Amino acid sequence: MEREAVAERLEEIGLLLELLGENPFKTRAYDNAARVVRGLDRDLVELIERKELTKVRGIGAAIADKIATLVGTGELPYLDGLRSQVPPGLLQWLEVPGLGAKKARAIHVALGLSTLDELEQACGAGRLRELAGFGEKSEQKILRGIERLRTRAGRYLRPVVEAAAARLLALVRGLPGVERAEIGGSVRRKLETSKDIDLVATAVNAEIVMEAFAGAPGVLEVTGRGPTKCSVRLVEGPAADLRVVAAESFAAAWMYFTGSKAHNIAIRARAQRLGYKLNEYALAREADDEAVACPDEAAIYATLGIPRAIPPELREDQGEIEAAESGGWPALLEAADIRGLLHVHSSWSDGSATIAEMARETQAMGLRYLGICDHSRSAAYAGGLDAERVRRQQREIDELNAGYRGEFRILKGIEVDILHDGALDFPDELLATFDLVVAAVHSLFTMGREQQTARLLRALANPYVDILAHPTGRILLQRDGYPLDLTRVLDAAAERGVAVEVNAHPARLDLDWRDLRYALKRGIKTCINPDAHSVPGLHDVAYGVDVARKAWCGRDEVLNAWPLERLLDHLARRRRVATARERCP
Numbered sequence: 001m002e003r004e005a006v007a008e009r010l011e012e013i014g015l016l017l018e019l020l021g022e023n024p025f026k027t028r029a030y031d032n033a034a035r036v037v038r039g040l041d042r043d044l045v046e047l048i049e050r051k052e053l054t055k056v057r058g059i060g061a062a063i064a065d066k067i068a069t070l071v072g073t074g075e076l077p078y079l080d081g082l083r084s085q086v087p088p089g090l091l092q093w094l095e096v097p098g099l100g101a102k103k104a105r106a107i108h109v110a111l112g113l114s115t116l117d118e119l120e121q122a123c124g125a126g127r128l129r130e131l132a133g134f135g136e137k138s139e140q141k142i143l144r145g146i147e148r149l150r151t152r153a154g155r156y157l158r159p160v161v162e163a164a165a166a167r168l169l170a171l172v173r174g175l176p177g178v179e180r181a182e183i184g185g186s187v188r189r190k191l192e193t194s195k196d197i198d199l200v201a202t203a204v205n206a207e208i209v210m211e212a213f214a215g216a217p218g219v220l221e222v223t224g225r226g227p228t229k230c231s232v233r234l235v236e237g238p239a240a241d242l243r244v245v246a247a248e249s250f251a252a253a254w255m256y257f258t259g260s261k262a263h264n265i266a267i268r269a270r271a272q273r274l275g276y277k278l279n280e281y282a283l284a285r286e287a288d289d290e291a292v293a294c295p296d297e298a299a300i301y302a303t304l305g306i307p308r309a310i311p312p313e314l315r316e317d318q319g320e321i322e323a324a325e326s327g328g329w330p331a332l333l334e335a336a337d338i339r340g341l342l343h344v345h346s347s348w349s350d351g352s353a354t355i356a357e358m359a360r361e362t363q364a365m366g367l368r369y370l371g372i373c374d375h376s377r378s379a380a381y382a383g384g385l386d387a388e389r390v391r392r393q394q395r396e397i398d399e400l401n402a403g404y405r406g407e408f409r410i411l412k413g414i415e416v417d418i419l420h421d422g423a424l425d426f427p428d429e430l431l432a433t434f435d436l437v438v439a440a441v442h443s444l445f446t447m448g449r450e451q452q453t454a455r456l457l458r459a460l461a462n463p464y465v466d467i468l469a470h471p472t473g474r475i476l477l478q479r480d481g482y483p484l485d486l487t488r489v490l491d492a493a494a495e496r497g498v499a500v501e502v503n504a505h506p507a508r509l510d511l512d513w514r515d516l517r518y519a520l521k522r523g524i525k526t527c528i529n530p531d532a533h534s535v536p537g538l539h540d541v542a543y544g545v546d547v548a549r550k551a552w553c554g555r556d557e558v559l560n561a562w563p564l565e566r567l568l569d570h571l572a573r574r575r576r577v578a579t580a581r582e583r584c585p
Helices: 003-019 024-038 044-049 061-073 077-085 088-093 101-111 116-124 136-151 158-173 206-214 247-258 261-273 297-303 320-325 355-364 387-404 449-460 486-496 513-521 536-550 564-583
Strands: 178-183 196-203 219-225 229-234 239-244 276-278 283-285 340-344 369-375 409-417 436-440 499-503 526-529
Touching (some): 003 024, 003 061, 003 088, 024 061, 088 101, 101 116, 158 178, 158 239, 178 247, 196 206, 196 247, 206 229, 340 355, 340 436, 355 369, 387 409, 449 486, 486 513, 499 513, 513 536, 526 536
Parallel strands (some): 196 239, 409 436
Antiparallel strands (some): 178 196, 229 239
16 A cells, blocks of 8 residues: 555544544544655655564554554555444535534534434524534534535545546556547646546557456446446546547547537637537538548647647636637746745644755755745644744754755745734744745634735735735635635735745645736736645645646746746845835835
């Protein structure tokens, strides 16, 4: 079993124990062990074989035994036993925003409810307000959460669908007689969430491919089966469709099943205006229904007067076709353009790895700099730093930088909390000691729209704020962003020269690509930040690159795509201008 899968099982144990009312110290031990496993810089199998797992801080003997069982067998009877004790409906409750394990257990024990429908009915009947710690507002919040949950039901984050899609693609490509196979749909377009996976293939014998796909490892059930299409449901949750088409139809089919629906409608309308018809089988002339030979998507676009294929990320009917007619789009950001990583955490606050360990992996990724931005003091729940610990951390960074001899640089940063009134968690005198200040909201998400907007506007006015982190506060599939006049906030960022982050954690992807397009048009710089709390988390930067590409973002608009010298010069110059402005309004 892979390390990530082990960590997920440990988290599940902690969650189930909490739902069963177990000692909170025990539940936290499993959550902590999951973080430790994700952040290991040694091979997990090697640690088990050498019986050294218990030497890792945060992993005791009992948890080490369970990890060894999981890795060795892929199963864990202890976990199976816990699953059998918890009604499946309670786990669904936890997907309702604001309803955690403690509250879910309280409702379950007091009212004997165990399904989402029962919870919804109880809230509608006013039964929850009879319980200690609940009231009418709690009921209304849960009802709104259930409504949102049902709206987004069946959608999955990118790591889930991409891993499943890659596994299925490898299977199909390895089958005898398969000539070509590709991923399409929202996965190819790099949408932040997907509900299904689309694959398109050509093969000598479609029946053999259909049979293998239907019986592939990880297929939970076959939901549809025909001579050229097979639909399945995967154990991870998403649906997956495979279509096997004739070789001459592949380009049209891949284009069609990539979408988006709006892009397809627009491109078909263009084809009609030019005397063609386009569908999932071919591009053909209207006059004689004769198919135009198109070996790839680029040939289809070229026939329709578009000189090069529109990148899949842009196919959302957001002006990409019109742009193609008038000179195209800017050179989009590439993963190889990233020069360094900013806004990452270490074990000084709530990260699982040391600064040196995070720096080592960043160097291994071929990057030149790393911005350590641990939490400030108000984030006590995350081990936030006070002034003394800041000074100690900065001395450690100086010592590490001395050893790099200019070949790599760790920047002294902070993720400073934006307080309820928009003031920052540290005084300006302390903020001035950092190379990089990232400001973020971590509390009071239910504050009113005007108050929340004013809060952020005041924070942006502080001359030491370089980057606004995860600007809307959303957690994909869990929590909507807080009420906010985002346009006013972005306009203020443009005026102040503050960059807005694309938080690349796959559960955030905040700022959203749609809003990022507006920010870029206002001249705002962005920064693709992994917000990593572990060594593996550093690689989440790739998800942020895709968000930037969907927003039509080029390399010059991304701070951490710049060489270190240019970045430091920009930060210093921006701070000088902002400080002078504050003194002379």
